[in-house]
Amino acid sequence: MANKQANLDLGETEQTFPILEGSCGPDVVDIRKLYGATGKFTYDPGYKSTASCESALTFIDGEEGVLLHRGYPIGQLAESSSFMEVAYLLLNGELPSADELDDFDNTITRHTMVHDQLRQFYQGFRRDAHPMAIMCGVVGALSAFYHDSTDISDPEHRKISSHRLIAKMPTIAAMAYKYSIGQPFLPPQNSLSYTGNFLRMTFGVPAEEYEVIPAVEKAMDRIFILHADHEQNASTSTVRLAGSSGANPFACMAAGIACLWGPAHGGANEAALNMLQEIGTPDRIQHYIERAKDKNDPFRLMGFGHRVYKNYDPRATVMQKTVREVFEALNVKDPVFETALQLEEIALNDDYFAEKKLFPNVDFYSGIILSAIGFPTTMFTALFALARTVGWVAQWNEMISDPAQVIGRPRQLYTGPTQRDYVPIEQR
Secondary structure, eight states, X not given: OOOOEEEEEXXXXXXEEEEEOOSSSOOEEOOTTHHHHHSOOXXXXXXXXXXXXXXXXXXXXXXXXXXXXXXXXXXXXXXXOOHHHHHHHHHHSSOOOHHHHHHHHHHHHHTOXXXXXXXXXXXXXXXXXXXXXXXXXXXXXXXHHOGGGOOTTOHHHHHHHHHXXXXXXXXXXXXXXXXXXXXXXXXXXXXXXXXXXXXXXXXXOTTSOOOOOHHHHHHHHHHHHHTSOOSSOHHHHHHHHHHHTTOOHHXXXXXXXXXXXXXXXXXXXXXXXXXXHHHOSGGGHHHHHHHHHOTTXXXXXXXXXXXXXXXXXXXXXXXXXXXXXXXXXXXOOOHHXXXXXXXXXXXXXXXXHHHTTOOBOHHXXXXXXXXXXXXXXXXXXXXXXXXXXXXXXXXXXXXXHOTTOOOOOOOOOOOSOOOOOOOOGGGO
8 A cells, every 4th residue: 555655854864654545635644653763743733734544435625626425426416316325325335225225214214213211301401502502412411321332342333323323313403493492392203204304303393294395305305415424524533533532422423513513613504694694685795795805804705615625615516506496496585595696606706716716615505595494593503413423423433443543642742831840839
């Protein structure tokens, strides 16, 4: 795997390190023996130039706008696949046969209910608690209810806990929403799809039958697919770091949810929707674009640019089409959508945005869709967590199975005081 080498000249000594080649993407310099050989660390805040693991799950080429799950382009999966099929693909490495998908779907369906005592857990939260606060607590508590699948050294335990997490997350998220608005919880209905079931548990009421609108169901399924996994981002890295200590999978997922809650990670679609609502109508777009260009103005165009993608986010193309389908199905006439379309067109043809590679990302459109379906902005990140659970579970399983896996232990560049003697308080 490593034929090429990199030479590091440290003045008094020169060290050689192997260069590892992946199937896609840049090569990496293997510096695992750097400290032992030289007594020195590397310095890489945010780990932007550091490969923390070896993975076969997801590949991103930010310069070209490419996102692959197990080699399959995200656009093809969002257009032709289903969230359950993508979940199977991420977990198992290959697309399922019809029988395999049917078995997997049935397994997930059988795990969608939560322990009845867990329902009482919700009563401990304030009625106005943020859904992400509830999800952090409830998912972390799952290990207290399902301790029969927390032995991470047992492959069968890992499989069962993985299925439980994927299956129960929609139920937990829907219950968080119902609790916040004072409506009774609805149990899962096995005759519905994964996504249709979630919509019913979220928006249905006991007093009447809930009708799943196919276009809305398809839109939600696409949103779940587009957010299923995104390589070694902050929350995924958090799940892996927590898992490296041997923590149970439910605790690891709770850690991922806590990280995702941060506005720099999971709250971008909410911020993008708020921005579009602030702009209001298309005639005000130019004014806000000029504000975005002004370095002295704190206003920023949300939903444009990405930490990884330096080209058009491949997920945004799917989202733009999906917005139209949802608005047509629900007969929505929203000036925010027209504002979004015109803002996108103006920004894409503006040299300022082209030079800075500020292209629309998936968050630019997903917030509009979720709002049209009926979700409050407080639920946006909870939906993100629901979808990303599949990626977190797949990444966690891959990490546990990796023979090279060790507990995570980043190092530091210490800049504090050197050693000094303690001074008694009366002498200070």
